[in-house]
Amino acid sequence: MMREHNRVAGELKRLNKHWNDEQLFQNARRIVTAINQHVTYNEWLPRVLGWNAVNLYELNLLPEGYSEDYDAYCNPTVLNEFGIAFRFGHSLLKPSLERMDGIFAKRNPPVKLSEHFFNPDLLYQPGMLDEIIRGLTTVSMETLDQFLTDEVTNHLFEDKRQPFSGLDLAALNIQRGRDHGLQPYNEYRALCNLTRARSFDDLHREIARPVIERMKRTYAHVDDIDLFTGGLIETPLHGGLVGPTFGCTLGIQFRNLRCCDRFWYENADPLVRFTDPQLTEIRKVTLSKLLCDNCDYVESEQWSVFDLPDPFLNPRVSCRDLPGVNLELWKERVSCGVGKTNIDISGAERISPCVMCTCTKEGPVCQSLKIDNCFHLAQSYSPESILNDHVCKVQCAFAFRAFPQVATQDSNQLGFANS
């Protein structure tokens, strides 16, 4: 995303040479934020929550036009519970990241997590970032379940010189929930419209039997189960990764992030919105295109990078064939051409006797003028220009017919009576 920011800022500078650093930064930031929101809700959330939950929490994006869902009275901040529920990703980690070359052959050695905590030097090696990205988009993740790789449960931030110095991420997550005063898992079940369990066996609809048996051995009472533990062990929602309790926590959070944010990219607020054509451009972008644009030598990506490549269902295509944002639409207007008239930005001109146009950032906006006195109009404009203006004709033809003597006076320039 940082590379994308700099790429967009560079393009904006080429298109708007008169912009200063602040304008370039703020506009690039706004575009990249919008792209991030679009990719997250369009490509990522459906895979985490499944389509049923996406529909239930109204997280579907609009295919066109502006959203009117902004609610100034709701709270967009991050829920305490979300800070724990969103750690479900820790269960998806593999012990090492595969590296792949340009023809997707594995490169050795893979990047072992525990060998690189606090040591990102590897990323400075030429081609390394591309190799890791190819690996990440080609190899499947771990299953979301009660297991976390040993690399983060025994070797997190380990000091190799000191045996057993590694931390346990699962324990940190559980303890962090308690530090933050979170309610037990059972309370969140009730809040999320599941039944409040009175015994361990009441969990059987959401949690597999053998896992319930392990819970019995771990916790003294069903009310003692922590949110992180209970959420992680639930059977996934249909078509998603997380179970109903994490699904509910994430669903509410992502709904708030969308509806309570005045700067949400689909919003209609005329002070901060994108133009309709700009919004259409943002809606074209996919994570595959982002990777293409920002890796060093990546030339192809599968259409949907959150899904494994497949020659039929998700083929790798050339980066050139993936749609992206056309930044030409952010070229700032300095003027608008309306017919033969050129109007400066923010200026207004009468382009004909009865039509006034204003040049806005989104293009010219024209409106008909109400004519109070047609004879005054006739003193200022030629008969041809008035007759050629449909708006004048509609308003003044009646007046000129009613007073034909105006047309016969020598001083009269109109000649309407003869027409």
Ligand code: HEM
């Ligand atoms: C190699 C990969 C990762 C490592 C080593 C890692 C490690 C950590 C650590 C050490 C913490 C702080 C734990 C604490 O003391 O409370 C943390 C917090 C967190 N992690 Fe991860 N994590 C990784 C990947 C992920 C992924 C893939 C996700 C989500 C999809 C994720 C979500 C979170 C969240 C939401 C927090 C809490 C942040 C906060 O409240 O400030 N992490 N992670």
